[in-house]
Amino acid sequence: MPPHDEVVCVVGAGYVGLVTGVCLAESGRTVHLVEIEPRRLERLSAGRCPIHEPGLEEMLQRLLAAGRLHVTGDIAAGVRDAGVVMIAVGTPPAEDGEADLSQVHEAVASAAANADRGAVIAVKSTIPPGTTASMVASRLAPGFPLVSCPEFLREGSAIHDFNHPTRIVVGGDDRAACERVAALFGHLGAPVIITDSTSSEMVKYGTNTFLALKISFINEIAHLCELTGAEVGAVADGMGLDPRVGRAFLDAGLGFGGSCFPKDVRALEAAAAEHGHSFWMLKSAIEVNLMQRRRFVTKVREALGGSLDGRRLAVLGLAFKPGTDDLRQAPALDVIRHLERMGAAVTATDPAALEGAAPMLPDTTLVTDAYDCVRGADAVVLVTEWPCFRQLDWRRVAGSVAQRIVVDGRNCLDAALLTGLGFAYHSVGRRALLPD
Numbered sequence: 001m002p003p004h005d006e007v008v009c010v011v012g013a014g015y016v017g018l019v020t021g022v023c024l025a026e027s028g029r030t031v032h033l034v035e036i037e038p039r040r041l042e043r044l045s046a047g048r049c050p051i052h053e054p055g056l057e058e059m060l061q062r063l064l065a066a067g068r069l070h071v072t073g074d075i076a077a078g079v080r081d082a083g084v085v086m087i088a089v090g091t092p093p094a095e096d097g098e099a100d101l102s103q104v105h106e107a108v109a110s111a112a113a114n115a116d117r118g119a120v121i122a123v124k125s126t127i128p129p130g131t132t133a134s135m136v137a138s139r140l141a142p143g144f145p146l147v148s149c150p151e152f153l154r155e156g157s158a159i160h161d162f163n164h165p166t167r168i169v170v171g172g173d174d175r176a177a178c179e180r181v182a183a184l185f186g187h188l189g190a191p192v193i194i195t196d197s198t199s200s201e202m203v204k205y206g207t208n209t210f211l212a213l214k215i216s217f218i219n220e221i222a223h224l225c226e227l228t229g230a231e232v233g234a235v236a237d238g239m240g241l242d243p244r245v246g247r248a249f250l251d252a253g254l255g256f257g258g259s260c261f262p263k264d265v266r267a268l269e270a271a272a273a274e275h276g277h278s279f280w281m282l283k284s285a286i287e288v289n290l291m292q293r294r295r296f297v298t299k300v301r302e303a304l305g306g307s308l309d310g311r312r313l314a315v316l317g318l319a320f321k322p323g324t325d326d327l328r329q330a331p332a333l334d335v336i337r338h339l340e341r342m343g344a345a346v347t348a349t350d351p352a353a354l355e356g357a358a359p360m361l362p363d364t365t366l367v368t369d370a371y372d373c374v375r376g377a378d379a380v381v382l383v384t385e386w387p388c389f390r391q392l393d394w395r396r397v398a399g400s401v402a403q404r405i406v407v408d409g410r411n412c413l414d415a416a417l418l419t420g421l422g423f424a425y426h427s428v429g430r431r432a433l434l435p436d
Contacts, residue, residue, distance in 0.1 A: 026063060034079075101128075254410070257330045265286055315381045375400045411429070415427070
């Protein structure tokens, strides 16, 4: 068993790599964090977190000062003396939906060219099933054990997820190498699954795509609830009490977004096609996810009498979920663009994602204050369920808007409170409520 203070190198300081590196350093390891993108490297070296993740910047600064975390742009320096090298670079989708593995291949080859003999190379990047076995067969890292170690972190709660994992999964041909990687997380007390690398990779894809299917399913149920008069919250609660179903991921709304679910659904569907298999459920999940956003825009238009031309709309929330500034596949971007194409003038706000959204939404007025956002609006449209939006002084909002109409895309606002203040309240999978 390697010593507890064995050096770990993490290549790539995105969401996965940065959280993994910081949390491993917090557990007592010495961690070398490699980042080659100049602007991100500069921020990290100065102790500034390039992503919005609660609590992460404070940990970063503390561990840099303590000397347990070192940031470098030189992979040769980063892997020096490292017993385990973790690859956590991006796998963005190509136009056809396949995962672009060029960064992974380059990072693995560079690590193997510079690491000390005896090191283990572990891939934390999300890669299609069979990728690690393919890299082993092509001798991309000759002389080094190559294993898969997928991550299961949620943006906005990544530190908690790292420290309270539901399982640790490691896959590879070399059992001792797999156990060595698993030992890095041994202090967390989670069940450990050691398997072959392809099964390990499939665990990650199977998990994410199943959850995406579950979200798509409840959104289809929500649409049927609107057609029949049922109430989707009661339906989801009743379904969720069945232990075979579970309540998690049964919240109707605007579908899934972010860096994982959309990309992984398309990548697994593309990987299935490579093997001659049409994964029709995944195709349907993609279509349902897009359709849910269009249905929501239609709901906004109908709430305003059938036309958005010249209407002023206040959109609350831009990031794909609370607790992050990530705009990748964020529903708000599609919703706002649709609204603007239909003639609406949109003002939007978000606690964390305004800077990133500005170049993506050139026709949208972006403001920092939610009360400035809603002033004079014909309708308030909630897209991201940040707590600060749920906790607004809605009496103040009522006195500021042009029309008292709320369209809640996350079913998270207090309908009784709003209707009591004179708002018409529209949500997903439930009937519209008129003012008291």
